[in-house]
Amino acid sequence: MKPVRRLAALSAMLLPFTLSGCFILRTTRRLPVPKAPSVVQTVKPADLVAQLNQRWGALNTLTATVEIQASVLKSKEGVAKDYTTFRGHILIRKPESLRVLGQVPVLGTKMFDMASDGKTFTLYIPSRNKVVKGPNTLKKKSASQVENMRPGFFLDAMIVRGLEPDDLYAVTADVSTEEDAQRKHFYTVPEYILSVMRRKPGSSELTPVRVVTFHRDNLLPYQQDLYDNEGNLETQVFYADYTDFGTSQYPSKVTIRRPMEEYQIVLTVEKIVENMTLTDDQFLVKVPEGTQVQQLE
Helix, strand or coil: CCHHHHHHHHHHHHHHHHHCCCCCCCCCCCCCCCECCCCCCCCCHHHHHHHHHHHHHCCCEEEEEEEEEEEEEECCCCEEEECCCEEEEEEEECCCEEEEEEECCCCCCEEEEEEECCCEEEEEEHHHCEEEEEECCCCCCCCCHHHHCCCHHHHHHHCCCCCCCCCEEEEEEEEEEEEECCCCEEEEEEEEEEEEEEECCCCCCEEEEEEEEEECCCCEEEEEEEECCCCCEEEEEEEEEEEEECCEEEEEEEEEEECCCCEEEEEEEEEEEECCCCCHHHHCCCCCCCCEEEECC
């Protein structure tokens, strides 16, 4: 037997002894032990969906007072541009009515006024004496990020909708590990992940609609990923610090990310009122005569 082959044969014979620790000195080191939550709830998938549907069904309107902080994220350049935080007011009425008003910091005057009925939207910018109108569905992309923005994602981010009759779903259980930098320890987060899909007409292929992640300590949504008709991740929403606002719990921080357009909106929620009576005129933007109008496709 050649020397190389004899060495290989000897190594193969010694491998079991090596792995068993006969020829290797072992050392023991401590690994961080993640802390588990004190409460972990267990529900059936149908019950989780029923709870989500019930919460959605009980909501007719929502008004919110928020602080808005927007950022443009240039991932290829590794740069983020943050804009000054400003106060905003959000009005939502099912099924698709939305109104968002932004105020100029310090001055408190109107920065913008935007309204949508679910099909079309109107955006009024007083400082530019300009109105932008267009369909909620983007048909033709523009070189301008602002012109590509549509209000529909805002409504979907603020409220986690219930399932539609033709939605298919699956629920999986998972555990993530997160770090608490201030307390310098790790903790486990048991989760339920609800995947909502729809079947393509005349096909067995399923396309993703959204994925909602629930923490199992309170069974409330903490993340929502929304997809476009081509299956691309369109919007990511993170819900944090649930707080009691009157009779219901709502996240006091909502982070909305748009990966394809590379921008982010962080809402710090100050006040939430559910099911207040809202009239049609509260979803109309009053535009002064002589204002320049830009029509988008």
